[in-house]
Amino acid sequence: MTDDAVAVAVDTRPTKIMYVAEATAHGGRDGYVTSQDGQIELKVAMPPELGGDGNGTNPEQLFAAGYSSCFHNALVLVGRRSGFDLTGSTVAAKVGIGPNPQRGYGLAVALSVSLPVLDPDIAAKLVDAAHEVCPYSNATRGNVDVTILLG
The missing domain is CATH 3.30.300.20 (K homology (KH) domain)
Structure with a gap:
């Protein structure tokens, strides 16, 4: 690295949390996921490319x-x-x-x-x-x- 090319770390962390989303996985990649507010309730499955049946998101x-x-x-x-x-x-x-x-x-x-x-x-x-x-x-x-x- 030359003196002209100095890496500057940029802090992208929030200074104030304005919203928190909550979700829970039940059974990992072969189960289901839900959100705390009930907006998400989805079956989760491994895709065929990873050895699953793909019968879910x-x-x-x-x-x-x-x-x-x-x-x-x-x-x-x-x-x-x-x-x-x-x-x-x-x-x-x-x-x-x-x-x-x-x-x-x-x-x-x-x-x-x-x-x-x-x-x-x-x-x-x-x-x-x-x-x-x-x-x-x-x-x-x-x-x-x-x-x-x-x-």
């Missing part, structure tokens, strides 16, 4: 749903702050799981962002800004590979 699908909706909200927020209408925009997430070198498992995420009414340069700047604002992006930064595709 799985943690990776739930993570993909959470990340895509959170990132999309961050995108709308930064778009609104910059005076842009993001009508028709979408964010899709793919979450992959696989073994890591430490004999455990790791995740990789690909976000596909569609901003059909914006100039590509403006869209790219908004996506970069959303990636800095999004709590999921902040939580995964540095320990999960996140790829963002703008199309």
